[in-house]
Structures are given as C-alpha cells and as structure tokens.
Amino acid sequence: MSHSLFYLLSFITLFFALLVVFAKNPIHSALYMVMTFFAITCQYLILNAQFLAIVNFIVYMGAIMVLILFSIMFLNLNQDTEPQKSSLLKFAGVISAGLLMLTLVGAIVKTGGGDVPFELVNSNIGLVKNLGKVLFNEFLLPFEIASVLLLSAMVGAVLLAKKDIN
Amino acid sequence: MGTVTQTIQAVPINHYILLASLLFTIGVMGVLVRRNAIVIFMSIELMLNAVNILLAAFSAYRGDASGQVFVFFIMAVAAAEVAVGLAIIVMIYRNTRSIDINILNKLKG
Numbered sequence: 001m002s003h004s005l006f007y008l009l010s011f012i013t014l015f016f017a018l019l020v021v022f023a024k025n026p027i028h029s030a031l032y033m034v035m036t037f038f039a040i041t042c043q044y045l046i047l048n049a050q051f052l053a054i055v056n057f058i059v060y061m062g063a064i065m066v067l068i069l070f071s072i073m074f075l076n077l078n079q080d081t082e083p084q085k086s087s088l089l090k091f092a093g094v095i096s097a098g099l100l101m102l103t104l105v106g107a108i109v110k111t112g113g114g115d116v117p118f119e120l121v122n123s124n125i126g127l128v129k130n131l132g133k134v135l136f137n138e139f140l141l142p143f144e145i146a147s148v149l150l151l152s153a154m155v156g157a158v159l160l161a162k163k164d165i166n
Numbered sequence: 167m168g169t170v171t172q173t174i175q176a177v178p179i180n181h182y183i184l185l186a187s188l189l190f191t192i193g194v195m196g197v198l199v200r201r202n203a204i205v206i207f208m209s210i211e212l213m214l215n216a217v218n219i220l221l222a223a224f225s226a227y228r229g230d231a232s233g234q235v236f237v238f239f240i241m242a243v244a245a246a247e248v249a250v251g252l253a254i255i256v257m258i259y260r261n262t263r264s265i266d267i268n269i270l271n272k273l274k275g
Contacts, residue, residue, distance in 0.1 A: 003177050006177045007181075010181075010185045013185070014185070014188055014189065014192065017189055017192040017193075017212055018192055020192075020196065020205075020208055020209070020212065021192060021195055021196040021199060021200070021205075022199075026202055026204055026205055029205050029208060030208065033208050033211070033212075036212070037215070040215055040218075040219060043219055043222075044219075044222055047222050047223060047226045048226065049225070049226065049234055049237075051234070051238075052218075052222055052234055052237055052238070055238060055241055056218075056241070059241050059244075059245055060211075060215075060241070060244075064211065064244070064245060064248050067248060067249065067252060068204060068207065068208065068248070068252065071204065071252045071255065071256060072204055074256070075204075075256070075259050075265065077202070077204070081264075082202060083201040083202060083264070083265075083266035083268070084201065085199065085200070085201050089199075090199050092198075093195060093198030093199040094195060094198075094199065096194075096198060097191050097192075097195035097198060097199075098191075101187070101188065101191040104187040104190075104191065105184065105187060105188075108180060108183050108184060108187065112180075125225065125226070125229060125230070125231040125234065126222075126225075126226065126231075126234055130231060131231055131234055131235065131238075134231040134232065134235055135235055135238070138232070138235075139232075139235050139239075142239060146239060146242045146243070149242070149243065149246055150242060150245070150246055152246075153245075153246030153247075153249050153250050154249065156249075156250050156253070157249040157250050157252070157253040158253075160250065160253035160254055160256075160257055161256050161257060
C-alpha cells in the first residue's frame with residue numbers, strides 16, 4: 001500500500017463535492033453527497049481513526065443523508081421545481097469562492113513547514129477503547145450536555161414540523 | 167495495522183490542510199451559488215466535514231485524542247442541526263409551497 005491511496009481518496013472527495021454543488025437535480029446532489037461521505041469515511045480509516053470512521057458511516061451516511069433524502073422526496077423536489085440563480089450571480093459566487101480558495105491555499109503554501117511526512121506518535125488513539133477512556137474522563141460533562149442537546153433538538157423538530165390543528 | 171500507519175506516514179500534514187481548505191471552499195461555493203434551501207444545507211455539511219477531516223488529521227499528527235473527541239461532538243451537533251433545520255424547511259414549504267430562499271427576503275426589516 002502506498003500513499004497514493006490518500007491522493008485517490010482526496011480526488012474522489014473533491015470530485016463528488018463539486019458534483020453536489022453543480023448537480024441540477026437535488027436527488028442527485030444528495031446521492032453524490034453519500035459518495036463524498038463514503039470517501040471521507042475511508043480518509044478516517046487511513047488515519048487509523050476507526051471510531052470516527054464508524055460514527056461517520058452511521059451518523060452521516062446513515063442518519064443525516066436518509067433524513068435529507070426523505071425530505072427531498074417528501075417535498076417532491078426535482079429538476080423542474082429547482083430554483084435557479086441568474087448566471088451573473090452564479091458567476092459572482094464562483095469567483096468569490098475561487099478568491100477564498102486562492103487566499104487559503106496561498107497562505108498555506110507560503111507558511112510552509114508542514115512538509116515533513118507524518119510521524120505517528122501514538123497510532124492507537126483512534127481506537128474505541130482509548131477514545132472511550134478520554135471521552136468518559138476529560139469530556140464527561142460535554143458528553144452529557146450533548147445528550148440534552150439531542151433531546152431538545154428532537155423535541156424542537158417535532159414541534160416545528162407538527163401541523164397546526166387550530 | 168502496520169500497513170495503515172505506513173500509508174499516512176508518507177503524506178505531509180500540509181496536504182491534509184490543503185484537502186480540508188479545498189473542501190471548505192467547495193462548501194462556500196455551494197452556499198453562494200444555489201438557491202435550493204436543502205442543497206445549501208448539504209453545502210454546510212460539506213464545510214463541517216472539512217473541519218472534521220482537519221481535526222482528525224491534526225489529532226493523528228500530534229498523537230492527542232482530544233481532536234477526535236471534538237470531531238465526535240461536531241457530529242452530534244450537526245445531527246441536531248440537520249433535524250431542526252429540515253423541520254424548519256418543511257414548515258416553510260408548507261406555508262409558501264416553495265423552498266426557494268429568495269422567498270424569505272420578506273424577513274428583512
């Protein structure tokens with residue numbers, strides 16, 4: 001196995017991310033998004049972050065994308081109902097994003113110093129056992145608060161989407 | 167396990183930063199170019215994922231598990247955000263029969 005796997009996965013990630021943005025049909029956008037998430041899951045795997053890979057697979061590809069696809073189909077969106085910006089605004093958006101990219105890439109390349117290849121200090125930190133120890137010792141309070149956040153989000157979503165009876 | 171660690175040992179951290187910034191830029195472009203509220207949501211997810219990749223890469227690079235715990239929390243918050251956001255979008259669609267964000271310009275004061 002060589003490091004070209006990383007570059008292949010990066011290419012797939014960026015390619016499908018571009019397709020998400022430029023696909024005409026929202027359903028196609030959502031399906032390309034699933035491919036992007038799959039490539040990102042593989043990125044976590046080659047970083048040896050196995051817990052994150054599994055959580056990304058279940059939460060993003062499983063839960064979030066199913067939710068988004070479900071609402072696209074529920075609202076019956078397709079290419080005919082897709083609102084389009086004028087081509088001038090689209091052009092302006094692409095130019096602005098390109099300028100942002102130029103700034104970021106220029107800053108990173110000019111800063112330098114990060115060209116040293118990876119040296120894994122402790123390659124086992126991404127495993128479930130070690131991450132669980134950190135999560136339930138240092139980050140116990142945020143973890144419990146996250147559960148309250150998820151509960152309130154669930155209640156809020158049900159309340160918002162409920163039809164008004166009166 | 168040896169092969170996995172060999173793979174990333176050949177990749178400089180700079181390339182991870184470049185990948186994350188390109189992915190973030192694509193997300194920004196999606197927010198600027200599209201008018202469909204759900205596609206804008208997906209672009210925001212792309213931006214969150216760019217940050218996630220960067221945090222995981224730095225965490226592996228420094229050998230510190232805190233970065234990966236942060237990624238886990240970002241994922242939890244993103245799940246909550248998507249649930250509430252999609253509920254809002256469905257409610258907007260029910261009232262205006264459209265998910266075009268330009269219809270919402272009545273919100274401005």
